[in-house]
Amino acid sequence: MANGSFKKKGSAQGSANPNPKVLVAGWIGSMVLVALITVFVTYQFSDDGTEPEASGAGQVAQNEPEQDVVQSSPDTQIESEVTPQDGQVAENEPEPEPAKPQFMPDLKLVGRQGIVQLAASSLPPSDIVASWCRDLAARVPGVESSDCMSGAFADSGHKSVNGRPLIVRQIDPTQKAAGSGRVLLIAATHGDELSSVGTVFNWMNIMADEGTPYEWKVAPVLNPDGLFHEPPTRVNANGVDLNRNLPTAGWAKESRDYWRRVGFEKRRFPGESAGSEPENKWLAEQIKQFKPNVIISMHAPYGVLDYDGDFPAPRKMGSLNLHRLGVYPGSLGNFASRMQGIPVITVELDNADEPPSDREIEQMFSDLNNWLDRYFRSVRQASANNSTPEAG
Ligand SMILES: [Zn+2]
Structure with a gap:
């Protein structure tokens, strides 16, 4: 039924408008429509987060590396300032659990370039x-x-x-x-x-x-x-x-x-x-x-x-x-x-x-x-x- 009606519609359009000017106009119109849809879909996917780290976030990290490092380095400092205070405890429990989930997403977002910069930023001494x-x-x-x-x-x-x-x-x-x-x-x-x-x-x-x-x-x-x-x-x-x-x-x-x-x-x-x-x-x-x-x-x-x-x-x-x-x-x-x-x-x-x-x-x-x-x-x-x- 649906197939039939679709066919019917298409053939009806073709046979009802034999004028070539109208046909060309329709063709251009549909191409423009297809182009618009393509552009829209592309934007949707890249903004949507289907592959966020690969493209979108990577670009952010490259464009604003300092910002990411600045954001993450206070975390690093806080972490290193907290660990010493709990030094005795930390030796028995080497991985403080709350720090990990906060820190790892930053590392991921910053990307390869950011990790290099983060490693370099660990070279300067802590505040202490x-x-x-x-x-x-x-x-x-x-x-x-x-x-x-x-x-x-x-x-x-x-x-x-x-x-x-x-x-x-x-x-x-x-x-x-x-x-x-x-x-x-x-x-x-x-x-x-x-x-x-x-x-x-x-x-x-x-x-x-x-x-x-x-x-x-x-x-x-x-x-x-x-x-x-x-x-x-x-x-x-x-x-x-x-x-x-x-x-x-x-x-x-x-x-x-x-x-x-x-x-x-x-x-x-x-x-x-x-x-x-x-x-x-x-x-x-x-x-x-x-x-x-x-x-x-x-x-x-x-x-x-x-x-x-x-x-x-x-x-x-x-x-x-x-x-x-x-x-x-x-x-x-x-x-x-x-x-x-x-x-x-x-x-x-x-x-x-x-x-x-x-x-x-x-x-x-x-x-x-x-x-x-x-x-x-x-x-x-x-x-x-x-x-x-x-x-x-
Ligand atoms: Zn002495």
Whole structure:
């Protein structure tokens, strides 16, 4: 029926208008109509979202990349600011659920070009690190704000007594060799030893220029409250000497005995209980997680090289000569070397304010690397011997 009526209609039009002018006019009219419909349908589909990411959104991302990145980078910052605060929780629950659904659609919309830009925008330091870098450069001789900003430092999420962030930098070995040694480098355990921070920054610059065969974790300011105090103090904001407070064996009795022996010294107060300070809790956790093979702790101003460990000590580092000072209740040498078998090199620079000359700093680092090379060769040798007991 419908077919019949359609046929009928068509044939009726054809036969009822034999005039050629009318036919041409009708033909042009129908072509215009078809063209209009085609244009309309095309617009409908492209606006409709049938293939939105492929064409429509892609064009938006290309035309307005800054806008998208600007929109997404505050999210990135908020995310990185929130994560550190919940650092302890985040370690147990590495993927905060609410962040994902908010963030992923942005990434999709921005498209390939946007992701590249987003990755580049993650290179600048977070607000926390940037502010830390500015403060540090203003306080510590030898620290340049630009070096610090480009240094890929990260907020550990842990804080000092006064809520200052504890900042770390991970440096990977230039050539990824199997079993690359891990080195933990710490400075400003005592906040008034500013030169320790400047020296560590200088060593990091050398590593950035020349590369390193080792994996480093660097904490340039263990005691930020002491360092930023006016004037800087040895102790932390609780008045505790962090290098007497680590949870070493028999801490309570040994500390009390030591206290009696040397007499009251406010600047060496070990705290009320072992490992009580947040800075030391964080340090102990770093040692547990990073599992360093060696720890280097930078101090001043005694001008000597101190060492705790079984492997033969470095004899010299730059102009500093080996002079073993022994360990104290709650000291890092005691905590890491005696209790955990991790060699600890304690560098005592000879000036607490100004770092050594560039030449001296380079010589120290070169001597350190020679020792590290010998040490790690011996470690590899020992583990190779242990893994092939039949050979002997
Ligand atoms: Zn010190």
